[in-house]
Structure formats: structure tokens, C-alpha cells
Amino acid sequence: MKSLGLKNLSKTYYDLYEGSHHTALHDISLDIPAGEFVSVVGPSGCGKSTILNMVAGFIPHSGGEILVGGEPVKGPGPDRGVVFQSFALFPWKTVLDNVGFGPKMRGVPKAERDEIAREYLAMAGLSHAADRYPNELSGGMQQRVGVVRALANKPDVLLMDEPFASVDAQTRMTLQDELSRIWEERRPTVLFITHDVSEAVFLANRVVVLSKGHVLADVPVPIERPRVWDKLVEDDAFKELSNKILALVRSA
């Protein structure tokens, strides 16, 4: 695991119809030390998904730098694993082959990558689904596969783009519990994008509030781990911090 640094990152679009430049992100600086979990929250249109797409290398940035372990990055790469809101599993591959895809691209032989995939599937309680196709699984299970697929490729940084936004509320809490547990076990560096404040607080070491393309606040989350919803749902410190950040988001 490596650190992720954004230095004066900006994104400007040229609007062809209006014939003018439009600033989506302005001078974003953010340091995520190796092994830290940072959530980015903000109202829709604040540019949070744009940040993730630039860090992942899916879209170019207009100014500033993106550093993984101190090295600037260009374009997409396996050092930054991505978990998508739409899961983005390959429908024509079994769960096992989806998870083994990253190792396959690195040239790991079939038997070995199957072993890696099975190990990671077991971690998420998915061993029984290894030979099934994604469309045969529920949304919650598909996203477990999505998370495991990113982790199995051993990325330096894990990027998560509203990964639990399209599953039902109960499943979402279970997935958050599981992600929290997995993070505690493996300590990956995580950049987590969400519009759900309690989710952001529950998972992260720090919550960054974004507003109109700049950083409004960077709030540490001192709540002790392990964190599970059964305990935190009635926890005063958790509720107080969530409300404080919610107020910041609503003022944004």
C-alpha cells in the first residue's frame, strides 16, 4: 500500500456551446497517507466523482499533480484499483474469472490465479458463488465481487465511487460492516466517494467535504475501531460528528 497525494489538482472543461471555460474543480490538495481511509462527501455536482475519475486516469486533469507513493500518474493503471457504482463486472466471466482478471493481465498462470481468486472470495464469504455468472447474483453480492476483484489485484490505492449507492438499505449496512472489517484486516489506502454522510463517517479516518469544486473542510474521525453498525447506530459521538458534517454539506 502506498500514499495518495493530490497537489493543486484542477479540472477545466471547455463548453463548446457557450464557447467558454468552465471550472469543475479548483486547486484541490489532499494527502492520504499509506493505509488511511478517506471519504469525500459533497452535494451532487460538487465534482467528487470527477476527482476519482481523474485519479483513476479515466479522464485527464487540467492542472496540478496526482501522486501515488510520490510518483506522478498518467492514465489508468493497476496500481489504482477501482470499485464502481454500477459494479462493472464482466457479465461473460464467472465470479472466479472476474476476480482473477487482474492477475490474468499480469500473466499469472491459471491455477495460481484461481487460487488467489478463491482466497479473496473466501474473505468476502463468496466461496459458494465462484462458478456463477454475475447476473445470477443479487446486487449486494455483485458489489462484494467488485470489491474483491479490485483487492485481488493488490493495488497501491483503492478508489471507490459511491460503491453502495445502488443496493438496498439493509444490504448497504452489511456491506459497510464488511468493508470496515476488511479495511481493518488489510489496511489499504482508500479514497471513498459518497453522498451519504453517515456512510462516510462510519468508514473513514478522515472525511473531506467538497463544495463547488474546492475543499470546504477536512474532518478527522476519532471514533475507535472495530466499527460495526450495531454499536455505532446509537453512539453519541458518531451521531454528533455525522450531524456536524451533514451541516457542512448542507451549507455547501
Place this chain on the structure above:
Amino acid sequence: MNALLPLWSFWVRTSRQWPVLQTLAPFVPVVLLWQAVASWGPFPPAFFPAPMDVVRSFGTLMYKGILPEYLGDSVARLAAGVAVGVALGIPLGLLIGLNRRAYDTLWPVVLFFQAIGDIAWLPILIIWFGFGLTTMAFVIVYTVIFPVIFNTVLGVRSVKIELHRAAQSLGAPPWRILTEVVLPGALPNIVTGLRNGLGYGWRALIAAEMIVGTSGIGFMMFDARRAGSVTEIVLGMIVLGILWYIVDAWVLAPIERATGRRWGLTQ
């Protein structure tokens, strides 16, 4: 009514055991109606043959070896034409579907030539290549290639951007994205294109054989017209229908089931 139940039950059991019965059953009333019109209708037998006449003609032509030979000729032409059409159409479709500039340049051209249609080429092809194989080959390839291109482009474009991105961020280089993401993602559409291409190609082949052929099912039917044998014409029509059914049910449908439907990409 109750007396019919065991009969119905017998039918359900046997037709499950022999699915071919289920396929044949709808044709029973068609053949009966045909026989009725032949027996009691106002047409002379030379003008409107009965089912048994056609069966007899089938027996004769099989015995003489004419039907197997012509059928073999037609199927071989179709297979060769489709193979070439697919070999050209899929790469072209991938190029047009993946590359913006290729799309802008080639798409209008593709639309233009698609609109001309296969048979419309025959007059000029006969002048260029004469009555023969080259002309027929051109017509089949021409007919097959367009549905394959169209559906491949559609398939390539139906692959979601997230799947490209997921593959990229898992370390896939461009050519692996082509083989691991674009091709399998487009496969259900490519199979549809192949299915349409085969169907159109088959029809175009029969038409071409009628006009420029010296063998094949289409030639047989047109030749029978010259000889005034309505029976052989009807036989040719029936052979076309059966052959298409076999290709569709035994070759194309299983491919569709094994790909798109299994993956949840099509219904």
C-alpha cells in the same frame, strides 16, 4: 371430455420425449389443407400437385442424385460466402465501432452501399463477371457483410464504458480489452448479425442461382419452371424452408443460448 384426457396426457408425454413431434405438429393441418385443395379444388394436378406427388418427386430426385448434389452446391456456396462475409464484416464492424474517425468516414459509405441491395448489383455483375460463381460469390458476400457490420458496431457500442475502465484499471492493455471485453460484449449482437446475414444470404443465393446459376436449389426450381414441373418447384420451396429451420434451430439458437442469454445480456 374426460375420455380425451388420457389422449392429451399421452401426447404431452410423447412430445416431451420426442421434441421433433412438437415441431411437426403445426404442419399437420397445413398439409391436410393442401391435400384437400389438391383433391377437391378446381386445379389440374400438373398445376397444383398434391403432397404425395411432391414426396414422390423428392424420392426420384434423391435417387437420381440431383437433389443431394444441388443442395450440396447451394449450402457450400452459402457457407463459403458467409465465411468471407463474416471474416470481413466483423473486423470492419470493430473498427467502425471503436474508432470515431473510422465511424465518421465509413458509416455514410456503408449506409449507401447497403441501400443498393444485393439483387440490384446483378445486372452490372453479369456484365463484369458473366453467369457464374464469381457473380454469385459477390452477391452472397455483399448480402452477408452488412448485417454483420451493423450488428458488430451496435454490439461494440453497447459495451458500457465502465467495463472498459474496469479492465484498464485491472491492468489490461488495449489488445486484451479487445479480446476480453469488446469481443465478448459484442458477441450476442454479432450472433444476431450472423443470423440475419445467413437468412438474407440464403435468399440472395437462391435468387442469384435462378438468374445466373448452373446448379443449386434455385437453379433447380427455375429449371423446373422451364420444364413445366410444378411439383419440383414446390419441392424446392419446401426444401428451402426445412433447411433454414434446421440451420436456425440446430446451429444458431444454441449459440445464442450459450452466450447472451447465459450472461443476462439478452432475454
